[in-house]
Amino acid sequence: MENFSLTKHELIQLTEDTFIVSFNEWIEFEPTQFIMIETETSIVRKPFGLGRWNKRLAIGVQIIGPGTGYIVQQNVLNAHGPCGRGFVPPGGKGAMIATPACLPMAMDLKERHGCDVFIGSAEELSIEIPFPLVVGDEPFLNLLRSLRGYNWFLIVGSDQMEKVSYDVLKDKAEVFVSFNEYMACGIGACKGCAKETRTGLKHLCIDGPVLRGEEVWS
Amino acid sequence: MELRPPIVIASGIGGMGEYLKLIDPKCIGAYTLKTITFKPRHGNPPPRLIATQNYLINSIGLENVGVKKFIEELRGQVYDELFRKVKVIFSFAGENFEEYLLVAEKMVPYQDRFAAFECNFSCPNVQFNPLSNPTELKRMLLELRKRLNVFLIAKIGIEGGFVEDVAKLAEDCGWNGVTLINTIRALHVDGERIIAGGVSGPVLKPIALRAVYEVRKRTSLFIIASGGIMNEEDAQQFFKVGASAISIGTALYKNPKIVEKIAKMFY
Numbered sequence: 001m002e003n004f005s006l007t008k009h010e011l012i013q014l015t016e017d018t019f020i021v022s023f024n025e026w027i028e029f030e031p032t033q034f035i036m037i038e039t040e041t042s043i044v045r046k047p048f049g050l051g052r053w054n055k056r057l058a059i060g061v062q063i064i065g066p067g068t069g070y071i072v073q074q075n076v077l078n079a080h081g082p083c084g085r086g087f088v089p090p091g092g093k094g095a096m097i098a099t100p101a102c103l104p105m106a107m108d109l110k111e112r113h114g115c116d117v118f119i120g121s122a123e124e125l126s127i128e129i130p131f132p133l134v135v136g137d138e139p140f141l142n143l144l145r146s147l148r149g150y151n152w153f154l155i156v157g158s159d160q161m162e163k164v165s166y167d168v169l170k171d172k173a174e175v176f177v178s179f180n181e182y183m184a185c186g187i188g189a190c191k192g193c194a195k196e197t198r199t200g201l202k203h204l205c206i207d208g209p210v211l212r213g214e215e216v217w218s
Numbered sequence: 219m220e221l222r223p224p225i226v227i228a229s230g231i232g233g234m235g236e237y238l239k240l241i242d243p244k245c246i247g248a249y250t251l252k253t254i255t256f257k258p259r260h261g262n263p264p265p266r267l268i269a270t271q272n273y274l275i276n277s278i279g280l281e282n283v284g285v286k287k288f289i290e291e292l293r294g295q296v297y298d299e300l301f302r303k304v305k306v307i308f309s310f311a312g313e314n315f316e317e318y319l320l321v322a323e324k325m326v327p328y329q330d331r332f333a334a335f336e337c338n339f340s341c342p343n344v345q346f347n348p349l350s351n352p353t354e355l356k357r358m359l360l361e362l363r364k365r366l367n368v369f370l371i372a373k374i375g376i377e378g379g380f381v382e383d384v385a386k387l388a389e390d391c392g393w394n395g396v397t398l399i400n401t402i403r404a405l406h407v408d409g410e411r412i413i414a415g416g417v418s419g420p421v422l423k424p425i426a427l428r429a430v431y432e433v434r435k436r437t438s439l440f441i442i443a444s445g446g447i448m449n450e451e452d453a454q455q456f457f458k459v460g461a462s463a464i465s466i467g468t469a470l471y472k473n474p475k476i477v478e479k480i481a482k483m484f485y
Contacts, residue, residue, distance in 0.1 A: 001239040001240065002239075002240070003240055003474065003475055038472060038473055040271075041271055042269050042270065042271060042472075043269055043270070043271065043272070043273070043274055043419050043420070043448075043468055043469075043471055043472045044267070044269040044274060044471040044472065045471060045472065078473065080240055080474065181264060181265075182265055182266075182267045182268065182269075183267075184231075184267050184269065184274065184276075184471045185231070185233070185236070185237075185470070185471060187233075187236045187237070187239060187240070188233060188236050189231065189232060189233025189234070189236035189237060189252075190230070190231055190233060190267075190276070190278065190471075191233075191252075191261060191266070191278050191281045192266045192267040192276060192278060193264075193266075193267075194261060194263075194264050194266055194278075194281070195264060196263065196264065201260060201261070201281075
């Protein structure tokens with residue numbers, strides 16, 4: 001855990017509002033760990049899952065407000081991390097189901113663990129990606145329904161996409177979900193990112209961000 | 219109490235020492251631990267936070283392990299590294315007056331390890347507000363003073379009476395200092411989502427400045443100023459109106475290194 005600055009290497013536009021930001025620097029991290037990035041538009045830093053793109057440290061950013069817009073525009077970002085627990089997949093065949101903003105995380109998980117990756121997007125992407133892509137709600141649901149023969153799934157995306165995916169996949173394999181609770185410190189100090197689970201209160205910045213779906217949505 | 223530099227990490231936000239991973243301990247005069255209550259507290263249900271450019275509202279609700287477990291941790295050397303690196307302030311509260319006394323009594327054997335005890339009389343996220351009953355508050359201040367032989371700080375807010383009156387009462391009861399101010403009850407409405415909690419951040423600064431200014435006129439207490447201190451200029455303003463030390467809280471969320479920048483004012 002440390003403070004650092006990251007300088008932008010490349011900005012890759014995926015859709016109208018979604019980008020991959022890659023950096024000149026590299027930091028050591030585990031899959032699904034994240035960094036807390038300072039913005040000018042909020043007094044708390046924002047968490048972004050760490051990954052890789054074109055062999056560089058990278059994050060995905062979907063612009064949903066001034067803070068995420070700021071992160072896309074800046075050339076130098078102040079951050080601390082890596083935060084959270086790294087995701088260690090259980091044995092067997094696995095797949096990550098993700099949105100375009102999670103492409104760097106997916107690339108990292110694929111490289112480290114050789115899992116399959118499926119990307120669901122609301123619109124076409126402006127670049128070619130090395131994973132199967134489905135566009136639109138119905139094709140995405142059809143994809144989820146078609147998945148067979150996996151021992152585990154990891155779902156990373158918006159709250160709504162995660163819940164929909166979990167409901168379809170929960171009876172097919174063990175399902176892990178990267179939750180998106182609001183965070184402030186990212187280091188376990190403030191207790192702000194509490195999540196009620198079947199086994200008690202969890203704090204996503206130290207116990208997560210990935211939890212078993214059944215712990216939360218039993 | 220001598221703090222070098224006169225910079226305190228605020229209770230709650232600072233957790234149980236986690237920020238030492240990100241801040242040079244030489245830049246911290248004292249580190250206030252998260253408030254410990256008599257019984258363990260689960261805290262409030264999520265969502266617990268919302269932030270904007272100028273404020274943060276938190277509804278943590280004093281989540282903590284309770285004094286029994288805390289003492290086990292203390293004896294189990296969980297905090298030994300923290301004690302080696304910085305002065306530590308113990309923060310405590312109760313769900314009624316008696317629980318304040320019970321926590322204090324349990325902590326008597328360990329009081330020498332701490333630079334001070336900060337009694338949290340003003341958390342906006344719990345039902346009990348000690349400041350709303352001056353008679354009982356006075357009894358509490360006297361009873362706690364009797365039981366504890368440590369530098370005693372009352373953390374007071376602006377709800378429940380003028381801060382200078384409460385601070386004077388604390389001074390008259392033999393207390394050594396005050397922390398001014400706590401977060402203030404506030405509400406955030408965002409569509410269907412409503413978060414009731416305590417507001418902190420830059421919006422608090424003018425209120426906290428006035429509180430420090432008024433208490434300094436009425437008392438000679440050690441004043442730890444807290445509320446919207448985001449940079450060196452804010453810190454200077456609080457010292458100018460009478461603060462003995464400043465407490466950094468919400469600013470840690472934006473940039474933990476701000477503590478080191480402010481500390482440079484003293485080196």
